Each structure stands twice: as C-alpha cells, then as structure tokens.
Amino acid sequence: MDNKAGSFWLPPQASTNAAELDELFAFVMDINYVFFAIIFGMTVYLSVKYRRRRADQMATSDVDHSLLWEGAWTFIPLMLCVVMFVWGFRVFLHQNTAPEGAMQINVTAQKWSWAFNYDDGQTTSDLYVPAGRPVKLVMKSKDVLHSFYVPDFRVKSDVMPNRYTSVWFEALAPGQHRIYCTEYCGKQHSGMYRTVHVLSEEEYAAKKQKGFEGKPEGLDPVAWGKQLYTKYGCNACHSLKEGERLVGPSFWGLVGREGVTAAGEKYVADEQYINESIMEPMAKVVQGYAPAMPSFKGQIDDDQMNALIAFMKTLK
Ligand code: HEC
Ligand SMILES: [Cu+2]
Known part of the structure; x- marks a missing residue:
C-alpha cells in the first residue's frame, strides 16, 4: 500500500x-x-428473531449443536x-x-528531553538524519522509562535505564517529522516533543561539518540562550517568572542570588555555580528542592553554556 x-x-x-x-x-x-x-x-x-413472544414460552431452545x-x-x-x-x-x-552498515546514532532520554549523539561526537536535541540511508538508533535512558516514537516512520520503542534498545529506519525524502515520548514519564512528559530533520545527503554532510545545532548565524548570545532554554527542556522544570516554583527554582533573578544548599552551605549564584549546577547538579542541591535535575554533561558545550548564562543575566 x-x-x-x-x-x-x-x-x-x-x-x-x-x-x-x-x-x-x-x-x-x-x-x-x-x-x-x-x-x-x-x-x-x-x-x-428469538425474542420472547408468549408469557409461558420456555427460555431454553431445543436446537442441538451443528x-x-x-x-x-x-x-x-x-x-x-x-x-x-x-x-x-x-x-x-x-x-x-537493521541492515548491515546502517549509520548509528546514540540516543539518551532523560526527564524531559532527548540527546542525539553522532559518530563525530556532537550532540543535538533534535534528530538529524540523511534521506535514503538506513539509520540505527541505539537508545538508553538516564532516569525513568521513556518511549521513542516517530509515527511517520512507524518506529517506536521503549527507552530504559541500564538497558539498550534500538530501532532503525530509512527516511524517504527530506522533510520534518515529529518525535514523541509515548511513555508517561512524569509531569512534563508531553514536553519531550521534538523534530526529526531529514536532509539530503549533501546538505547533511555540510550541516554536520558545521555542527547541526551550532549558534545560528546572526543570533546574539542572549537570544540563542533563550532558544537553548527550551531546546534542552530547562523550561519543563524552571520558570522565568519571579518566584514561580516548578520542579526546580525560577531563573528569574538567579544570577547573583544568594542561596543555601540542602547541606546548609551558603552559595552565590555566579558563573561557576551555574556551570556546576548544570554539569553536576548533585554537587550543590538547592535547599527545599528534590535532587531531580539531570546532568547535561557532554550535551551543553562552552558556547552554549555562555549563551545560557547571558540569557539568565537578563532575567531581572
Ligand atoms: C527534570 C527537571 C529539571 C530540568 C529538565 C532542569 N533542571 Fe535545573 N534544577 C532542577 C531542580 C529540581 C533544581 C534544584 C535542586 C538542585 O539544585 O539540584 C535545579 C537547579 C538548577 C540550578 C540552580 C538554581 C538555584 O536556584 O540555585 C540551575 C542554574 C539550573 N538548575 C539550570 C538548569 C538548566 C540550564 C537546565 C536546562 C539545560 C535545567 N536546569 C534543566 C530540575 C531541573
Ligand atoms: Cu519520556
């Protein structure tokens, strides 16, 4: 068909x-x-046909089996x-x-975003694949059970902690398709909505060379930081409104704020602290919050970190 x-x-x-x-x-x-x-x-x-017609009609028929x-x-x-x-x-x-020689991309799911890791070491939050070539996704979760689903490709698989699962597909033509998480994985489960970008073979090679999700040309760091805030799913847990509490604290007024960790240590939210919070969230857990923040080590590079901090600085 x-x-x-x-x-x-x-x-x-x-x-x-x-x-x-x-x-x-x-x-x-x-x-x-x-x-x-x-x-x-x-x-x-x-x-x-066999409804009861008379008051004295027997309930059981005398028809035998056939x-x-x-x-x-x-x-x-x-x-x-x-x-x-x-x-x-x-x-x-x-x-x-998966056919022999399929191109492998590693996928890591976490609350509530995806990380796609390519053979040259770069990591993206949307998926980029060439058209007309078999691609194999090897998937694992950092926290709970997720499920990777691309309806247009008819591809779906659970993504679990401590266990690899995989799917493969060959996209027909350049275009964009939706990625969903179809396992209820917590409050912002529906926020794991992302895009597969299918590119022509030449465009794919060119974009990969440049970095699929490098800083878009002509964008200043603050605007880029704002994009990254949603791209990496920070928005699922961190509000931009003053004092609004989601899973984590609001980013409003964060830079320069003085706070206390769960261990009772005082800290000032400077660049060093913010960087550590994102790379090693368990090092200092903010008092009054669950240690629910996933690490973004290996996903957020230096340029992106600077852009995120530049964006945070504007929130006051
Ligand atoms: C699954 C929810 C979740 C996601 C996604 C998440 N965080 Fe967090 N984050 C938390 C929680 C909970 C805390 C408070 C506990 C702690 O410090 O670990 C926190 C703390 C922080 C802090 C310290 C805040 C303070 O008031 O001291 C920073 C900075 C931060 N996150 C940045 C980020 C960035 C940037 C992203 C996206 C790249 C992100 N977080 C994604 C849950 C999350
Ligand atoms: Cu999920």
Missing part, C-alpha cells in the same frame, strides 16, 4: 518500512470490519489468526533487524 499522504487511521508514510506495516495493519483492520458486521448483525437479528457450523467458526478464524501471526512475525523481524 502506497500512501504518502496518510489516511484516516495513519499518518503519512515517511520511511521505507512504513508501507509493509500499513499493509498488515489494513489487513487486520479489514478482518475486524467483516467480523464486526457479522457479530453485531447476528446479535441484533437473532435477538429480534458440527458443520462449529467446525467452520473454529477453523476459519484460526486460519486468519495464523496468517496474521506469520505475516506479523515476518514484518516484525524485518523492522527489528
């Missing part, structure tokens, strides 16, 4: 695997329609199930076995 635009049930097909999966889905759905009609049709028809009918309604559905199983198993194997 070729259905690039999507249908009532399914989103557009944007990967090479989508068509075979949709065919199987359509087959199962068609069987459902037929059996739905038979079962509900018969339920209505028979309840009318070997032919019983054989038919056992054997036909059984065969349909066998077909679904064999077909489903073949599709399952194909979807779960």
Whole structure:
C-alpha cells in the first residue's frame, strides 16, 4: 500500500518500512470490519428473531449443536489468526533487524528531553538524519522509562535505564517529522516533543561539518540562550517568572542570588555555580528542592553554556 499522504487511521508514510506495516495493519483492520458486521448483525437479528413472544414460552431452545457450523467458526478464524501471526512475525523481524552498515546514532532520554549523539561526537536535541540511508538508533535512558516514537516512520520503542534498545529506519525524502515520548514519564512528559530533520545527503554532510545545532548565524548570545532554554527542556522544570516554583527554582533573578544548599552551605549564584549546577547538579542541591535535575554533561558545550548564562543575566 502506497500512501504518502496518510489516511484516516495513519499518518503519512515517511520511511521505507512504513508501507509493509500499513499493509498488515489494513489487513487486520479489514478482518475486524467483516467480523464486526457479522457479530453485531447476528446479535441484533437473532435477538429480534428469538425474542420472547408468549408469557409461558420456555427460555431454553431445543436446537442441538451443528458440527458443520462449529467446525467452520473454529477453523476459519484460526486460519486468519495464523496468517496474521506469520505475516506479523515476518514484518516484525524485518523492522527489528537493521541492515548491515546502517549509520548509528546514540540516543539518551532523560526527564524531559532527548540527546542525539553522532559518530563525530556532537550532540543535538533534535534528530538529524540523511534521506535514503538506513539509520540505527541505539537508545538508553538516564532516569525513568521513556518511549521513542516517530509515527511517520512507524518506529517506536521503549527507552530504559541500564538497558539498550534500538530501532532503525530509512527516511524517504527530506522533510520534518515529529518525535514523541509515548511513555508517561512524569509531569512534563508531553514536553519531550521534538523534530526529526531529514536532509539530503549533501546538505547533511555540510550541516554536520558545521555542527547541526551550532549558534545560528546572526543570533546574539542572549537570544540563542533563550532558544537553548527550551531546546534542552530547562523550561519543563524552571520558570522565568519571579518566584514561580516548578520542579526546580525560577531563573528569574538567579544570577547573583544568594542561596543555601540542602547541606546548609551558603552559595552565590555566579558563573561557576551555574556551570556546576548544570554539569553536576548533585554537587550543590538547592535547599527545599528534590535532587531531580539531570546532568547535561557532554550535551551543553562552552558556547552554549555562555549563551545560557547571558540569557539568565537578563532575567531581572
Ligand atoms: C527534570 C527537571 C529539571 C530540568 C529538565 C532542569 N533542571 Fe535545573 N534544577 C532542577 C531542580 C529540581 C533544581 C534544584 C535542586 C538542585 O539544585 O539540584 C535545579 C537547579 C538548577 C540550578 C540552580 C538554581 C538555584 O536556584 O540555585 C540551575 C542554574 C539550573 N538548575 C539550570 C538548569 C538548566 C540550564 C537546565 C536546562 C539545560 C535545567 N536546569 C534543566 C530540575 C531541573
Ligand atoms: Cu519520556
């Protein structure tokens, strides 16, 4: 089934695997329609036909069993199930076995963002892949159970702590597709919404060289810092409003603020402290808050850190 635009049930097909999966889905759905009609049709028809007509009518009918009918309604559905199983198993194997030589990207999930790590060492918060090339994602979680889902690619898998899982896909053409987390992983679960950018082979190489998420040209550090604040999902836990408490404290007036850690130590929120809070959040936990902040070590580089701090400085 070729259905690039999507249908009532399914989103557009944007990967090479989508068509075979949709065919199987359509087959199962068609069987459902037929059996739905038979079962509900018969339920209505028979309840009318054999309704109680007289007050003294016996409740039990004297009709005996029919070997032919019983054989038919056992054997036909059984065969349909066998077909679904064999077909489903073949599709399952194909979807779960990445082709040899697939390009590997490592994925780390955490509350509440994704980190995509490429073979040249760079890390991004959106996913960048070339069109027409098989890509294998090897995934792990830093904290709780998440689930990686790209509906347009028909790709979905749990992402767990202490265990690697993987999916693979080959994107058909340049474009953008949505990434969701489909496992309820806490308060800002819906904030794990990100984008897959499918680029042509040449554009991919050029962008990778420059850094997919390097500082956009012509953007000042403050504006970039503001972008990074949502890109890395800081917004899920840190408000920009004065005194507003989310999972963590507000960034409003943070720079230069004096505070106390859970251990009772005093601190001043200078560059050093902010850097440490982001890279090693457990070193100093703010009093009155749970130690719930994930580390961004290896994700946020020096330029990005400077941009984030520049942005924070404007919040007063
Ligand atoms: C899952 C929730 C969560 C996310 C996401 C998160 N933080 Fe935090 N953050 C916290 C919590 C909770 C605290 C307070 C406890 C602590 O210090 O570890 C905190 C503390 C901080 C502090 C110290 C605040 C103070 O008042 O002293 C800074 C700075 C900070 N986070 C920066 C960031 C940045 C920048 C990001 C995004 C790159 C981020 N956080 C993402 C939960 C989060
Ligand atoms: Cu999640």
